[in-house]
Amino acid sequence: MSKRKKITVFPVLFRDDMIQQLYENIEYFDLKILLKESSKIKPYKHYSFRLIPEYFKLHLRNPSLKTKVIAQHNWGYSILLNNANSMDGFMQKQFNSKKRNIFTRYVKRLESCFNVKYRMFYGKISESDYGFIMQALYNMILARFKERNELHKNLHEWNELHANTYQEIVNKKASLFVIYDEDRPIEISLNYHFDKILFSYISSYDISYSKFGLGHVEIYKQIEWCINNNYILFEMGVGGMDYKRRWSNNIYQFKHYIVYNKPTIKVKLLILKFQLKEYLKSKKLNEVSLRLVGKTKKQVETTNNAECKEITKKENTIKTDFSEIEFTNKTYNFLNKYVHDFLYTTENHKSDLKVFKKSNQNTFMLEGKGHYQIISFS
Template sequence: MLDNPFTSKTYTSIWTKHFNEEKPPIHFKFIKNVQFYKHKLLPFYVNIGKNLTKGIDYKLNVSADDYKGKVFFIYDVPTYFNLEEFKVTNNSSLRLKKLFQYQGFLMDISTFENQDDYINAQFSSKNRREFKSNKRRLETSFNIKYSFIHGSISKPEFDLLFKQFYDLLNKRFQGKQTNYHHLKGVKWNFYKVLVFEMLLEKKASMLVIYSDKNPIGITLNFHAKDVLFETITVFDPDYYKFSIGKTSIIKLLEWCFENNYKISDFSKGDFDYKRKWSNHSYNFDYHVLYDVNSIKARLIAKFSITFFKIKLYLRKKKVNNLYRKYLFKIKGGKAVSKHNSNYITEKLPNFTLSNAFKLIDYNKNDYRFLLEPIYTFLFASQEPLSNIKVYQNKLKSNVYIISGTKGSTKIEFN
């Protein structure tokens, strides 16, 4: 792969600073394009970046023998990278074991003219009308702006955006009551430093969907020569009715075609939306390279292979999902209040305001739980947010009226 961002000098330097005590990465003559760090006690070497990359590629030099007595573990090698086929030779004791770990999905757009051409090939006319309708309704109801950051950005602007990114992710995973490992202090600090530097180098980008000045959708990407890696994506759950994720994918497709990219890679993880949007699936494999003539190397390789086979088995049984929910609870995670989903609605074609109701400011923190039903009302009524007024019943504080120019709806919380 040309210009792999995950083996670049910037990525390597920042990763080692955060995760390897700034120790210099280790090079070997027998393998090119990838660097390693060493286990504290064993002759066991792991690729720089570990499992925080979206794809590692390498090339072997079979004439070198500095692999002897050692084991090398390389995370996340996508099969579509098309590495040279490994061949056992009589004059080399190097062996390779590949371990499947994840399914990956991508959009190969190399044979399409534009985003409409690709979407027409993937979806029915009904789906395409839905995409356009969702985008139109979003832009009708809110003051929407799309920003693709790929290059220059000031540090204060970036710091604000990355805090908003964190807040959106935190809100999303609190709602799911799940521990999200990227939000851990060390990892998030790593991303904050890395993304700023790689944005300036145009090896990273951020697609941001704004409602007024507030981000409601952010997608972090990394870039190779003609491949875009969608890395972390999040949307404000209050806007779920508008399917912002689909609009975001279309915007990324537009950018890829405008900039002559061939692939938009959803990366690892088997999700329904990836299957619908992608036209190619592939495997994420872990590669174990080891010296077959070394008893110690063979034992270490066998142990690591068995360990990751067990992890894959547990992941298939969804144990990892239970583990993350358990971590969320024991680490004091606070779930988002669920009363915004426990309500009934009633359309009021002829609502007349009376003294029984008072006008409220739904933007205040005390009423934030009303945003999801308000935005759902907007989706149906197709009118601007500025038209909306919300009233609370003075005697029944769990009853609200959402009123617009095209009708009203009563919301009663259980």
């Protein structure tokens, strides 16, 4: 028999037959989920399952197998919905008034500035919609991580995700949550579903809308969907990014399960290897190597080549050199960030905005209700 290793439970738990074949049931919180045994798979001498949340208890089908559990120096972030029967009720119970106002303000500001639509594609989606949304998500990820001068950890599996996710949505094992400005996707989350858990696996947004806190809006609206559909947990997985910490009420440690038949020398060495790895992580020695690698990368300096200046209505009365443009035309996509920042700051609706261009110059004027701004590009 050969071996199988480096199986990451999140999100493989939601889409791989290995877990169902090996385990009889999974307990989490007050629920026990019986797993339907999948078709026969090739047996292995040992199995390695990384990133198992500590709130899961997995029960093997074969009692003769043994399990070594290694605590990982990785933390997960999720939101227990605590039997909430409404979004307002959840927010009241979960957050103080200051935090509630911060999160709800993002939602209200977005909806006051744009004609926003929210859609959850779960169980049904056309192939054309699927292709369009997945391409939009891919483009958002590329743009956002280019801005950060980083690589996205999941892009290496994009072709596999694209090939498999459509049928998983149809089978209600996955979903796509989309926030639209009119018909334009501006935030997308690819999710997996397991029993009463919604796992937000990959999400991204149009960076020109960055002031609107779309990550918070996405979480708010997906929690609302979870509550309305009797889910008990909104899972965000590994990694302590700021937005996760601000929302989470269930922060947990991951475990690494090594399952084997006999404690052979090979298995013992494998266990020792992973124990050493976690020890080094606990001492943050892995971060030293990451910093050294980071210093060898070419740093990309981003500069703002536009000067923005607020002007008064009196100054705005002379428009002799300006002519109105159709700013939603793709030709003017480079203005999107400035337009959206202006809408956010002035609380104007997009439909009330006019944009003018100065003749023979790369200078633009934004005009909303009672607010004006000049943008000059060097």
